[in-house]
Amino acid sequence: MNNNEISIKIGNLLDEVRNKKPLVHNITNYVTVNDCANILLAIGASPIMADDIKEAADITKISSALVINIGTLNERTIESMIVSGKKANELNMPVVFDPVGAGASEFRNATTKRILDEVKISVLRGNMSEIKFISGLESSTKGVDASESDVKTGSDEGIDVAKNLSNKLNCTVAITGATDIVSDGERVAILENGTKMLSNVTGTGCMTTSLIGAFCGAGSDYFLGAVSGITSMGIAGEIAFEKAGQIGTGSFHIAIIDAISNLTSEVIKNMAKATEI
């Protein structure tokens, strides 16, 4: 598959999102939750945030995808994540998991392990520090952002990390960074859209994860869903940088959401830098 073929597939899946308006259930953190809701509306999906154990499964039941994000993990919502995850599994609904800060505390590590043990994940998306930690490899997490020593995502080592973890967990693994890698164990995609400035706005990772939820909720190929979510955010970052990069990170932040709301399959075909290897 060459670059062009993937781009067409991503564009088609975007059209599906816009047609189907999948309801995406997010159990997520309170730092970036507003951006996650707005980016889902911008891509054409419908967001719902619900994290109380008394309704989590009910809300999952009416949704098309579940996004679990442990950015501001707390004991109250862990059970909701598990219960919703199991409900989604029962319904064959995609579950996208963002292990924010895995490696940064015992609590996050144990919770990440528990979620991976008890819920069948469709797409795991993290930065290189988080993914290496989950892989049992040496990583040097510094809070919720990837360590600079961990971010060489484009290397052969990065590809191996993604592929091996994908086989181990039997899910699509997406590592985002300067270059992004997505693997479902067999297929590997290298994605090169984006801009360094994306790391100067909080929640661009969380938003990417929610976008993956939207794409997975509109199609059945979750590898393509991950590729599409990441590529959409990368392209939006480039467009936003062009428009607002010189103005500052506040305007850049808003321009990202603008760009997603204006994204078309045509723009994707022209701008996507996705390669399957």
Next chain:
Amino acid sequence: MNNNEISIKIGNLLDEVRNKKPLVHNITNYVTVNDCANILLAIGASPIMADDIKEAADITKISSALVINIGTLNERTIESMIVSGKKANELNMPVVFDPVGAGASEFRNATTKRILDEVKISVLRGNMSEIKFISGLESSTKGVDASESDVKTGSDEGIDVAKNLSNKLNCTVAITGATDIVSDGERVAILENGTKMLSNVTGTGCMTTSLIGAFCGAGSDYFLGAVSGITSMGIAGEIAFEKAGQIGTGSFHIAIIDAISNLTSEVIKNMAKATEI
């Protein structure tokens, strides 16, 4: 009362908000809470968010209006909603209730019922799916957004729904949608400001509810408070659409808050499309 008379009343009430700077206590969701606080500041009110049972009633006591919003309902804050609601009732302070997602889960349904049973509500604001659900009518809620089949708010049927529920609950009922309907059982207002784009930004409903809180906190006619909050948001939506509709949903979102902060009684007189029938 013709259109012009209502517009003058709304404009006068806006001036009251700006003069009195009512403190509005919000027990609300963590998705749109920042926008609710900023929209209250923009209209000239003062926001306070406090949801712990140990201070909820104390904070209500120093406020001029209470806004209850169940967008991210959880067990911890339900008791605070009830206790604050009762305190507000005791003090004859207006209570505005936004039953976000009523119909979407048993938990939301039961909580909505409990709040309506235990607290005397001044204004109930929801979309057509939520209001129909509360009325015991057939509705087809899809998450937190109104179903397309439910949104014919301008019809005679919509007017009946608002009027009947208003009489049943003895409060002002506001149904927002393409056309908005407000009724206090006797009076009915049809509001036609706004733009479809408002549904592409999360929290425009929540912000409207908080604005109603500001207007009700500055005057004693809660029917007029509801009409004013909804008309203000509708006009802001039109101004924002004119300025930023072509740029994207991120910029449109910011332009809504800009427009509310620039709103004057003059602008309202020129732009309001409110009719009492």
Next chain:
Amino acid sequence: MNNNEISIKIGNLLDEVRNKKPLVHNITNYVTVNDCANILLAIGASPIMADDIKEAADITKISSALVINIGTLNERTIESMIVSGKKANELNMPVVFDPVGAGASEFRNATTKRILDEVKISVLRGNMSEIKFISGLESSTKGVDASESDVKTGSDEGIDVAKNLSNKLNCTVAITGATDIVSDGERVAILENGTKMLSNVTGTGCMTTSLIGAFCGAGSDYFLGAVSGITSMGIAGEIAFEKAGQIGTGSFHIAIIDAISNLTSEVIKNMAKATEI
């Protein structure tokens, strides 16, 4: 020390923040948390938000500064504030405390007292109502914003309040308002940057507190850290007002974050209005 000397010191400390990228642990409210994270990224620091008792101390341990903000206080996170505060004390890490709404409820009062009793605070930042309340003086708190009768921060009385409380608590006390006062008991700085419009956006106080956390995390003089955080926000407010003050409070809000992301030691040297007396 004249104005120019302080400005150079602030500029140098900004360069340190940009070089060291201190990880700042925030246990804060859900209203303004996104802005706090984004302002920390904009100044060049790295934010982490974690409030569960099971990881609070672990996250503090890997951080360079701790920020405690009681804006939406709840029972669950108070223990985390205490535990993280004690851990930071143990590690000689700076703790910045924002007693949002102290005076507004018994619960906030008791919690403020408990934090001050059990944690050694490095910088206490509040508005005049909050600081007067903590000082045991007559204050007239109205919610989370300073009462107009309390805001004469530039007066000799204000200087005495800051100095006395600083000596009593053995920490730097910063009172923000039209004029800001910072004292560590011996030194007193009067800061005159800023614009009235900052009070029309929620969270500018919280963002200032988080900025102080970033500066304190990059240097060892916490008096200078407080002066630097407040001056940075004041200058950003002036730049934002120049750019977007006429557009509205939404655009002004975004322009504040833009201005912080563009802030340089050169800009500080040119614009700072800081005097040590």
